[in-house]
Structure formats: C-alpha cells, structure tokens
Amino acid sequence: MATVAVMGAGTWGTAFSLVLSDAGNAVSLWGRRRELCAAINETRHNADYLPGVKLPDAISASHDPVEVLEGAEVVVLAVPSQTLRANLADWAPKIPETSILVSLMKGIELVTQKRMSQVILELTEAGPERVAVVTGPNLAREIAARQPAASVVACTHEPTARQLQLLCHTRAFRPYTNVDVVGCELGGATKNVIALAVGMTEGLGFGDNAKASVITRGLAETARLATAMGADPMTLAGLAGLGDLVATCTSPLSRNRSFGEKLGKGMNVADILSSTRQVAEGVRSCESLYALARQHGVDMPIVEHVAAVVRGELGAKELVASVVSRTAKPERH
Numbered sequence: 001m002a003t004v005a006v007m008g009a010g011t012w013g014t015a016f017s018l019v020l021s022d023a024g025n026a027v028s029l030w031g032r033r034r035e036l037c038a039a040i041n042e043t044r045h046n047a048d049y050l051p052g053v054k055l056p057d058a059i060s061a062s063h064d065p066v067e068v069l070e071g072a073e074v075v076v077l078a079v080p081s082q083t084l085r086a087n088l089a090d091w092a093p094k095i096p097e098t099s100i101l102v103s104l105m106k107g108i109e110l111v112t113q114k115r116m117s118q119v120i121l122e123l124t125e126a127g128p129e130r131v132a133v134v135t136g137p138n139l140a141r142e143i144a145a146r147q148p149a150a151s152v153v154a155c156t157h158e159p160t161a162r163q164l165q166l167l168c169h170t171r172a173f174r175p176y177t178n179v180d181v182v183g184c185e186l187g188g189a190t191k192n193v194i195a196l197a198v199g200m201t202e203g204l205g206f207g208d209n210a211k212a213s214v215i216t217r218g219l220a221e222t223a224r225l226a227t228a229m230g231a232d233p234m235t236l237a238g239l240a241g242l243g244d245l246v247a248t249c250t251s252p253l254s255r256n257r258s259f260g261e262k263l264g265k266g267m268n269v270a271d272i273l274s275s276t277r278q279v280a281e282g283v284r285s286c287e288s289l290y291a292l293a294r295q296h297g298v299d300m301p302i303v304e305h306v307a308a309v310v311r312g313e314l315g316a317k318e319l320v321a322s323v324v325s326r327t328a329k330p331e332r333h
Contacts, residue, residue, distance in 0.1 A: 001025050002167050005072035005099075007091065009036060009061060011049040011278065012104055013078030015140035020076075021058040022146070022170040029061040030068040037061035048277065053144045065091050074167065075099045076134075080279045081107025081116055081189075088123040100160060101126055103133045106188035106244075107281040108288035113295070115185040129157035132164055133181055135188040136239040137247035139254065146172040152240045153177050154184040176239060183231030187222055187241040190289055191248045192282030193303050194218030195256035196263070198249040200309070200316040203264020210320075214302065215249050221300040225289070228296040256282040263309060264316040286310055 001024045006017045009031030017027045031037040040046050040061040044054050062068050069075065075095055079087050084105060095101070101124065103116040114122070117131050136151035143149050153168070153175045155161040161177040168175050178184055194214065201210045222245070223236045235241055248254045259280040262272050269283065286307040293300040305323055308314040314322065 002073045003071055004028070004074045004076060004167070005030065005068045006076040006078055007065070007068070007087070008076075008078030008104075009040070009046060009049070010078065010080075011140040012138060013076070014046045014050050014053075014055070015144040016076060016078065016104060016134070016168075017059050018053070018055060018144055019168050019170060019173045021056045022173070023166075023168055025058070025074075025167060027059045028068040028072070029059055030065055031061055031063055034063040037063045050141070050144050066094050069094045069096070072096055072099050074102060074164070076102045076104060077116075077120065078104040081105040081281055082110060082284050084116060084119050085109065085123065088120065092124045095124060097125065099126075099130070100164065101131050102164065103131070103185075104138075105281075106135065106185075106192060107285040108189045108292065110284060110288055113288050113292050115182070115189070117181055117185060128181075129155070129160055131155065131181075132160055133184050133188075134164075134168070134175070135184050135244060137243045139247055139251055141253050143173060146170075148172055148174075150174045150176065150239055150243070152184055152238070154181045154240070155179065156181055178235065178238075178240065180232045180235045182229055183226045183233075183235030184240040186226045186229065186231060187236055188244055189281070189285050190218070190222040190225065190303065191241075191245040192256040192280070193286045193289055193306050194222070194245060194282075195248040195254055196260035196280070196282045196286070196306050196309075197302050197319065199254075199257040199260020199262075200264035200319060202257070203261040204316055204320065206320070211249070215245060218249075218302050219245055221293075221298075221302055225293055225296065225298045225300060228298050229292070255280045259283060260316075266316075269310055269312070282306070283310055 007030045105116045132155035153164045165175045290307045305319045
C-alpha cells in the first residue's frame with residue numbers, strides 16, 4: 001500500500017514496523033547500531049528489543065538514513081523524545097518533501113517544553129497537514145504478538161489521519177482517528193509520569209486502592225493541563241488518555257511503571273538507568289510537564305512530586321506522604 005520508513009529500531013519502532021508490514025506496506029527500518037540492523041536482516045529477529053518475535057521479510061533494516069528515507073511516502077519517527085531534535089537536524093534534508101511524518105514518541109522536550117509534533121514542524125518544512133501522531137495503549141510486546149489492540153491516529157487534517165488509519169489497520173490493530181493532536185500528545189506524555197508514581201506505590205507494597213487513586217487523580221491532572229492548552233477534554237476519556245493511562249500504569253510490561261517500582265524499592269535513578277537499554281520517557285518528561293503546568297497555572301501535584309523524586313529531592317515514601325497530606329479539596333476543584 002505504501003513505502004514507509006521507520007526511524008528507530010527500539011521496541012515500539014520495531015513492533016509498529018510489524019503492524020505496518022501486516023497491513024501490506026513495505027517497511028525500511030533505521031537503527032542507530034549497524035550490527036543490530038545486520039542481525040535483523042540476517043536472522044529476522046530484533047533480539048535486543050523484541051526477542052522471540054519473527055519479523056516479516058517485508059521489513060528491511062539499515063543504519064544509513066539516506067537509504068531508509070529514499071522514496072518514503074510515510075516517515076515514522078520512533079526515537080527517544082529527547083533525541084528527536086538532534087536526529088531530525090540530520091534527517092530533515094533527506095526526507096522526501098511530500099512524506100507524511102508520524103510521531104510515535106510520548107514525551108515533552110526539555111528546555112523548550114515542546115510536544116513532539118511541534119519539534120517536527122519546527123525542524124522540517126512540513127505543514128500541520130503532514131504531521132500526525134500515533135498514541136494510545138501501545139504496549140509493544142503485546143502488539144508484536146498480534147494481540148488485539150486499539151490506538152489513535154491524530155492529525156489536525158482529518159484526511160491525513162484517515163489515510164494513516166488505513167495504512168496501519170490490521171486484524172489485530174484497530175486505529176481510530178482524532179483531530180486533537182494537543183490532547184493526544186499530552187495524554188501520552190503525562191501517563192508516563194503517572195505510571196512512575198503508580199510503580200512507586202507498587203514498590204512500597206501498597207494495594208489497589210492506592211494505585212487506583214493515583215491513576216484517577218493523575219487523569220484529572222492530565223485533563224486540567226490539556227484543557228488549559230486548548231485540547232478537547234473528551235480526548236482524555238478515550239484511548240489517548242484513559243486507555244493509555246490504564247495500560248501503562250497497570251502492566252508489568254510498562255517501562256515507566258517498572259522504573260517506578262524500582263524507585264519504590266529503594267533504587268536510585270542513576271542505578272536504574274544504567275541497568276537497562278530501555279527508555280522510560282516519564283523520567284525525562286516529568287520536569288518538562290511540571291514546567292508546562294507552572295506556565296499555564298495548572299495544579300499537578302503528582303507530576304510535581306515525581307519530578308522531585310527524579311531530582312533526588314524526595315524519596316518514594318515521602319512522595320506518597322506528601323501527596324496524601326495535601327490540603328483537602330473538592331474532587332472537581
């Protein structure tokens with residue numbers, strides 16, 4: 001159906017490549033490490049990120065961005081959010097000028113506090129009608145195993161969203177369209193931070209009441225910020241909001257939840273980071289989201305306290321005690 005370049009051979013980039021291939025597209029996958037790309041081509045497996053999952057022959061991998069991007073009708077960006085700017089500075093001149101650009105990233109850029117679609121618009125000559133986001137409950141290992149999943153394809157230009165919807169619709173992967181890019185991106189970024197807090201409650205040995213409370217109040221924080229930034233609050237009740245939040249906060253496959261659990265058990269941020277190749281986006285985005293909350297006058301206590309834990313100013317126990325002991329308020333304040 002289309003020639004697609006996927007820039008990023010991590011867990012989610014590889015899993016989404018498989019979805020695109022299942023939908024009938026020819027997929028070129030860019031990887032940072034030459035040896036990983038060679039292994040994918042030779043063995044049909046990405047053993048570093050998706051062990052045990054066989055990749056279709058329609059997926060080819062290369063370390064050369066020129067080779068991967070040549071003739072691409074759709075370019076999917078699947079690198080860690082904090083590396084997007086540096087990567088796009090190199091890739092932008094090589095991207096075909098008519099390509100649709102799709103963000104799989106769920107983060108907010110440090111320093112600028114920009115969403116990923118804003119960074120894409122800034123560094124390329126694409127108009128908003130060419131920039132889209134795929135988000136929702138996207139646990140990569142389940143999707144790579146072709147378990148049923150629904151997601152959201154968001155673009156301010158609805159025909160583009162519908163076009164991408166067709167390109168990634170398979171028997172197992174059902175995409176819905178949305179024009180609320182702001183709400184979809186904020187839902188995807190904030191849920192990672194809330195999942196860190198939920199993981200901490202798990203690591204501390206607290207039960208389901210505590211976890212449900214953090215998830216629910218985290219959704220309220222997300223909706224407040226999204227609304228203040230012009231999003232449709234109903235977006236946060238859908239797959240890009242509640243759906244993604246529940247999956248990320250409750251699944252042991254979630255990198256952010258697992259990272260938070262280790263914090264709750266007493267490990268520090270540096271030690272956890274050094275023990276894994278996987279990126280927990282909430283660890284970096286918590287500071288950016290807290291900055292956005294201050295800019296827009298939005299109260300986000302969970303995000304604020306998670307940022308303090310990541311900075312080393314609070315421990316997990318202190319986070320829970322501090323959040324619970326805050327001044328009581330009406331639920332809808």
